Amino acid sequence: MRPIQPLSTRRDGLLALSLGVFLILTCVSLTEVLHNSVPRHHQFWQAVASVLAFALLIPLFTWARFSFGYIIGFNFYCMIVSFTWLSHFSESVYDHRQARWSAAASLLLSLLPLLFQARPFKPRFTLSLQTMNRLLLGLLAFALVVLAWNAFYGFAFVSTAEADRLRGTFLHPAVLNYINGWLIGALLPFAFAWFATQKRYVAAALSIVLIAAFYPVLLNKTVAFAGLWLPLVFVLFSLFEARRATVLSLLLPLVVGLIAAWLTHFGPTDKIFGFVFGGVNYRMLAIPAIALDRYFDFFAHHDLTHFCQIGIIRSFTGCPYQFQLGAEMEQHYHIGNLNGSLFATEGIASVGPILAPLSALVCGFILSIGNSVSAHLPKRFVATSAGVAIQVLVNVPLSASLLSNGLLLLFLLWYVTPAEEEQSLEI
DSSP: OOSBOOOOHHHHHHHHHHHHHHHHHHHHHHHHHHSOOSTTSTTHHHHHHHHHHGGGGHHHHHHBOOOHHHHHHHHHHHHHHHHHHHHTTOOOOSOHHHHHHHHHHHHHHHHHHHHHOOOOOOOSOOOOHHHHHHHHHHHHHHHHHHHHHHHTTOOOOOOHHHHHHHHTTOOOOHHHHHHHHHIIIIIHHHHHHHHHHTTOHHHHHHHHHHHHHTHHHHOOHHHHHHHHHHHHHHHHHHHSOHHHHHHHHHHHHHHHHHHHHHHTTTSSOHHHIIIIIIIIIIIIIIHHHHHHHHHHHHHTSSOOOTTTTSHHHHHHHOOSOSSOHHHHHHHHHOSSOOOOOTIIIIIIIHHHHHHHHHHHHHHHHHHTHHHHHTTTSOHHHHHHHTHHHHHHHTTSOHHHHHHTSOHHHHHHHHHHSOSHHHHTTOO
């Protein structure tokens, strides 16, 4: 597979334009979140210049072919642009200029393998179409059993606003936590993508219902929105060219969230504001960038972890922190269990801002394995089955994404998925 997309003036021009619009609206959205990033602020025009500099990376997205890494790279691009904007208005105490350079360099080095490492792995073994169908129907039955197992430890039908307060009261065994992560992060999204691609819509709908059914027992916001997010991704990648669909998958929810926010100025639409703007513009887009800001602040004044947040390393070397980093952030900043992406954890927390770009490069190569094992599969199938994994990667460490949230399992499933039958269904 050639990693460089053949040039098309009209197609690439529309893609570049949509990326430019996305940059502008991201800043508008963050202003709705922060409220202080307005033209009268003394850092406003410096923030504008910093964000405009990221337009220099747009050609990378027009040159690259679509892949799993393309989706991840675009979401990382959104996160680092958002951090760069809010860092100009942050009251956290750290070297903001160094942090912005570190984040930008980390993004660039991670994008190189994510966008351009596209060497396919030829599967030595694949499942037949019939076997895959039977396996995934069995998976849906297994998910029902796991759902009942979770309910034994408690469940609650509450809003996402109340979920954070109650989540810690549902204590599950470690093995069940892993199974939950694999089901929500990889297995059920894969099942939905497979059945939807095969036009088996009843089984696809059941996959979505099962994902949504896990919300009362897990009280996790990613689970709450996955039931809407995965069908949206599938539809977008069915209707639009894959790279343009990647941009639209964030641009359209961002615009809807802004409209919901502006509607609050014209009537009693607080519920719309809280659910739509809070779920998309704040939780999905702003929180990963805010986490970066907090990690830069925290580790400017505390010891680095040197990767001791990873359990196996902690068991050999010990760790200066009693809790996982998300819990440490909660104790320090009191804004909830604030996990961070690989830029925050494997980067800032583990090696500091100077070496963080090298860590991001290594992480980029690890994630680009997904490009290789999914190269033989239809684009919309890859995008949809990775729908939850994408959201996980911008919110939790790479190590947790791979092991606890099923990303390695998703790579394995892609590797053994039959190609010929699905390629005939690709749009």
